[in-house]
Amino acid sequence: MSGRSLTEVLDQLEAHERPIVQSLSFDALRKWVRSHELIKQFVPKTPPPEVDHLLSVAIALFVHDGSEGKGYATHTIVDQAVRACGEYDQTMYAKGLVNAVLRKVSLVLQPPEDKPYYPPDPIPMYVPAWWRANLKRNYSKAWQAILYAQAKRAPLILRVNQKQYTREQYQVLLSEAGIASFAIDSVAGISLPSALLVANPVPVSDLPGFYTGAASVQDAGAQIAATLLNPQAGDLILDACAAPGGKTAHLLELADCQMVALELDGTRLGKIGGNLDRLRLHSEKVKVQRGDASKAAWWDGVLFDKILLDAPCSASGIVSRHPDIPFLRREADVKSLQHKQREILTQAWKMLKSDGLLLYVTCSVFPEEGEDQAVWFAQQHSNAVRLGAPGQLLPTEANDGFYYALFKKNGP
Numbered sequence: 001m002s003g004r005s006l007t008e009v010l011d012q013l014e015a016h017e018r019p020i021v022q023s024l025s026f027d028a029l030r031k032w033v034r035s036h037e038l039i040k041q042f043v044p045k046t047p048p049p050e051v052d053h054l055l056s057v058a059i060a061l062f063v064h065d066g067s068e069g070k071g072y073a074t075h076t077i078v079d080q081a082v083r084a085c086g087e088y089d090q091t092m093y094a095k096g097l098v099n100a101v102l103r104k105v106s107l108v109l110q111p112p113e114d115k116p117y118y119p120p121d122p123i124p125m126y127v128p129a130w131w132r133a134n135l136k137r138n139y140s141k142a143w144q145a146i147l148y149a150q151a152k153r154a155p156l157i158l159r160v161n162q163k164q165y166t167r168e169q170y171q172v173l174l175s176e177a178g179i180a181s182f183a184i185d186s187v188a189g190i191s192l193p194s195a196l197l198v199a200n201p202v203p204v205s206d207l208p209g210f211y212t213g214a215a216s217v218q219d220a221g222a223q224i225a226a227t228l229l230n231p232q233a234g235d236l237i238l239d240a241c242a243a244p245g246g247k248t249a250h251l252l253e254l255a256d257c258q259m260v261a262l263e264l265d266g267t268r269l270g271k272i273g274g275n276l277d278r279l280r281l282h283s284e285k286v287k288v289q290r291g292d293a294s295k296a297a298w299w300d301g302v303l304f305d306k307i308l309l310d311a312p313c314s315a316s317g318i319v320s321r322h323p324d325i326p327f328l329r330r331e332a333d334v335k336s337l338q339h340k341q342r343e344i345l346t347q348a349w350k351m352l353k354s355d356g357l358l359l360y361v362t363c364s365v366f367p368e369e370g371e372d373q374a375v376w377f378a379q380q381h382s383n384a385v386r387l388g389a390p391g392q393l394l395p396t397e398a399n400d401g402f403y404y405a406l407f408k409k410n411g412p
């Protein structure tokens, strides 16, 4: 791996190439543990990275998990993988190796009648040793369930834009387009008025009214944020770490509030504007601004009624949507992210009105970025009162993992 995220790499592809490349690469990363057990079994010496990656993609196609249609025939997978070697293999070494290994793997995985293979046991998601140790230490009972849940393809969950449709109205539109959906009414006891699970995932281009802002793709666990912050007409709200703008947009869909959407990364900043355009949510009340939330340089001094702090974090809770994350993170990242989160929390608190609300969110399962931070913050600020919020939400096959803590500012 080059150290770049898959999203960055996929963003550089032609639009028509993206869906298939994304599907193959995500699938290979989710099934990494199983494919590497097999590669080790049949290849005595570690193959060069290009061959290893090609084998991983091909084996993932054999290791069918029931969620991706019918699967491909053995000869198609072997044939395509061998042809792909031609791109860089001058020596025939790779072709011979890939052909031999895949034929052996196919005998193990696919019975003679060429039926797709359904693994007898769930496959756990690959994570590095330090990550696994962290999960084991903090979730002695649930750590394996977390890894199994994260190796599954995440479901397609929508947030209906309530400025345009009620959930029920949009379900009718979906059904007229032949798309079955189910309402998700709550997660962790927090009600979700706009969440829909699409039974059989479709490309967003097939969703009725997607390009005119009828709905967005957003995990159910992420949809809690706006409900907890409970935006009201006239509120001045800061979304301190806003890109790509999923939660900014959700807040604006729920109430006619004034919003500052702050983002440090200039490239990601553009995505906020794109989302607000699509959702028809741009107005003079919304300011999209580049700035560092851990500093006051960008701020005009006007205190906020509410602050959403969806902090930069390890993203260890959203691995089923971003299966490259465990391959990219280093153990030291958690410590430096924790430090950055504390800086942003401290600065944000100074920008909040008396009686205002601050919602701290991370998409992490590491307590260093969740409960430890909330406890530290309350110790540092005697005027911070903790209100009810779900705390740590663990990833399941239905939702990603998030951490939520809500604070009220009691006095200046």
Ligand SMILES: C[S@@+](CC[C@H](N)C(=O)[O-])C[C@H]1O[C@@H](n2cnc3c(N)ncnc32)[C@H](O)[C@@H]1O
Pocket (backbone or CB within 6 Å): 240, 241, 242, 243, 244, 245, 246, 247, 248, 262, 263, 264, 265, 268, 291, 292, 293, 294, 310, 311, 312, 313, 344, 363
């Ligand atoms: C978890 S993401 C936010 C997701 C967003 N709230 C949503 O729901 O679409 C965190 C964002 O914080 C940004 N960020 C990181 N450090 C920051 C800082 N010091 N100030 C402002 N934004 C920052 C990152 O670039 C990233 O876009």
